[in-house]
Structures are given as C-alpha cells and as structure tokens.
Amino acid sequence: MNLDFRIAADADLCYIVSLEHRNKESLGFLPTMAISERIAKRTVILGRLNGDPFGYLLYDGRGRDVNVLQACIQYDARRRLYGASLYQWALALWQPDFVRLKCAADLEANLFWRSMGLACVAVVDGGTRRRRKLNVWHHYLTPQLITTSATPVYQRREDCHDAETGFLVTVPAGFDDRGSLGKLAWSNRKPF
Numbered sequence: 001m002n003l004d005f006r007i008a009a010d011a012d013l014c015y016i017v018s019l020e021h022r023n024k025e026s027l028g029f030l031p032t033m034a035i036s037e038r039i040a041k042r043t044v045i046l047g048r049l050n051g052d053p054f055g056y057l058l059y060d061g062r063g064r065d066v067n068v069l070q071a072c073i074q075y076d077a078r079r080r081l082y083g084a085s086l087y088q089w090a091l092a093l094w095q096p097d098f099v100r101l102k103c104a105a106d107l108e109a110n111l112f113w114r115s116m117g118l119a120c121v122a123v124v125d126g127g128t129r130r131r132r133k134l135n136v137w138h139h140y141l142t143p144q145l146i147t148t149s150a151t152p153v154y155q156r157r158e159d160c161h162d163a164e165t166g167f168l169v170t171v172p173a174g175f176d177d178r179g180s181l182g183k184l185a186w187s188n189r190k191p192f
Helices: 010-022 034-042 080-094 109-115
Strands: 003-007 044-049 052-062 065-073 098-104 120-126 133-140
Touching: 003 080, 010 034, 010 052, 010 133, 034 044, 044 080, 052 080, 052 120, 065 080, 080 109, 098 109, 109 120, 109 133
Parallel strands: 065 098
Antiparallel strands: 003 044, 044 052, 052 065, 098 133, 120 133
16 A cells, blocks of 8 residues: 655646535535646645545645645545545645634534544534535644633633534634524434
C-alpha cells in the first residue's frame, strides 16, 4: 500500500469535479471554474492510494488561519484512516495556528472531525435550499490562541451537548443564534 499526498494539478480537475458531483448532497456546491481557480492557486490537496486518487481537501489560507471549504473522501476509502492521513498531511503543510470548517449537522463526517481534535463551537443556519443546520468546527493548534476566560470558546460545553452524539443541542451562553436549536444530528440514526 502506497499512500501519498500532493497539491492538485490541472490534470486532477476531472476527478475532483466528479467526486464533488457524486457527493453533492453532503458538500456545498462549487462550480467547476471555482475548483479550477483553486487548483491554479494551489489550495487543493489530493490524496492518492497506490497512485489512484481517493479524495481531496480544498482550503483557503489567510496567514496562519486556514478555512477548509470542502473535504471529500470517496466512499470506498472511508473509515480506513485515509482521510485522517490527508488532514494530518495538510496540517504539516500549512503549519497553522487555527483551522475552521463547517459541516452539515446530519452528516457522519462530524464524528470524523471530532476524532481529529476539532471542537464544535456553534451551530448556524445553512443555505436556503436545504435549510439544514451546520456545525462550526474549530481546531486551535497554537497555545497562545487559547483564551483565559472561565469557559473558553473552544472548550466543550457539556451542558449544551447531547450525551450520546456529542453535538450541540442548545445554544451556548453568549452565542447569538436568533432562533431555536432543536435536537440536531443523528436522532434518526439511533438503533431501534
């Protein structure tokens, strides 16, 4: 097994667009031209297994802060630590102080991001078409960014999380939601 990672090239555009299209219900939509521009800016990382691509991570970096816009692993490569290896390689490449991303609250990917050390710090409304909630994930990698308040923004708030799923179920104190948060994510996945 040969696992490697690299910055995506123009020749990878077809694969990335195809994988995005196959997972369009999980990912936010990016037009082909936008993905092509990201490849030209060198902000797309491609993972390969034995020379064949298995997934990608598309990001926007501003200084030492990184915003992950899309991350997708093809279905047959999931749950085998390939995605974790891709994210770890990206962290080594970026050397960031802070990583943020949003993930639809009803996706299994939330369990992946939590396992990678990210903290779900808020829940926001998604787009108008799907009208679903998005979990906002933060990953602080530099100790200087840690706040000294009694309840830091990145700290897990047990009083706001569902014990079974680990996701936010109520609005944390100080978070301006302008709406109500019902029980989010995984309620339909509990065993009966």
